[in-house]
Amino acid sequence: MSHPRLVSSRLLCGLLGCALGVGIVAASPMVWAQAAPAAAGLPDFTGIVQKNAPAVVHVEAKYSGRRPNGSGAMPLQGIDPGQAEIFRRFFGMPILPSPEEQAHTSLGSGFIISSDGYILTNNHVVDHADVVTVRLQDRRTLTAKVIGTDPTYDIALLKVDAGGPLPTVTIGDSRLLKPGQWVLAIGSPFGFDYTVTQGIVSAVGRNLGAGDQPSTSFIQTDVPINRGNSGGPLFNLQGQVVGINSQIYSDTGGYQGIAFSIPIDMAMNAVDQLKTKGYVTRGMLGVEIKPVDDDMVKALKLDSAKGAIVVSVSPDSAAQKAGLQSGDIILAYNGHDVLQGADLPPMVAMTKPGSTVPITILRDGKEKTIDATIGTMPRDQSALSAMGKAMPSSGANALGLSVENVDASTRSQLGLKPGEGVAVANVTGPVAAQAGLQPGDVILMVNQKKVGSVEAFRTATAGVKPGDTVLLLVRRGDANNFIALTVPSSKDE
Structure with missing residues (x-):
């Protein structure tokens, strides 16, 4: 192509x-x-753009060393260095830094949420940056302070001092969005500031899976979003921000018709916490769930494949204390229907720890409601770093992978016994990636100790810290192999 x-x-x-x-x-x-007349009935976005463009900013993050994997904007495709240099020299660098600077610069978008200079953008735009600057519509460039970040929601809160009040966006209610409604984005794709694109809401409540922000219920749109749009606002026809443009689904790295935005309600919940304490806390129920599939519907004689079935309950968790059991099907949480398994994690995450919520379950063919007092999800290590407490990743996080229990079908195909091994769900960091681990690999042993569940794996890796080497016995296909993973120490990074 x-x-x-x-x-x-x-x-x-x-x-x-x-x-x-x-x-x-x-x-x-x-x-x-x-x-x-052919245009009759189509919305006119000019008023929304004129009112809100001054509150949209271009974000530039610089790094003294190598940027973290996946952060920031990619180079502009299709423009050779000579063309890019012409644009840079004669138009004030509207596109990209020089080729030498690209490895140390991340470009994105953001928007001003309060007149005293608070700005929202994506965490991946500014993650680990040494210096962050924002450029306003009036061409002023201001140095921004990173107040706090939340990698789980991919949110970053910045603060600038402009010497006076700044224009702001109006925050809307993303819960009111419906598929088919018009929306538009303003941002800096490929460095072209204040680019406006429009489309419709394709779906709401979209969960991208356990390995990609499972606590986020995304807005899916067909608004053209490209590199550099990250962190920019998504507006409804009332000119209110309803989302933060965050991801695209693409085989090429460019826009292919599917874009995802973080709901603004979720983002503002994180903002309030970042302002007051510098990190975000989330609710935790303490269950492993799976979606209800057609085979379960037949076996359990259910009316439909609605809900999330509980596979296991963590010891001493909110779920265990409330009496949830393996085999329970969760139909509703805190008054909201659970139509599929992916619906539940964002609902629980948004619940304030310590709150008591009703949970409707199906057990032995009968519906019942139980009350659960929600616990607190362990904080991401990156959030702690954002508070100024330099705490290197430890445990399973340091290995750069997430695991899940092996399902019956995989167990049968690989000839594994019950309670033998855990499957690699996702490779999330460079340690596992460089070792060649892949989703679907089954880890049988950690440092010569057998692991047969997610909890057992977490226990076996709980003491892993920077500088340690962990020996894994891995099954891929019909072959076993020992793979050693060495976690870099701080001086190696």
């Missing part, structure tokens, strides 16, 4: 005839009048 390329105005004129009068005739007012 060829990369998209910019077409110069001279070439465009040559193709169309332009002012040369070759095959192009100026349309009469009557022609334009006849064409106008």
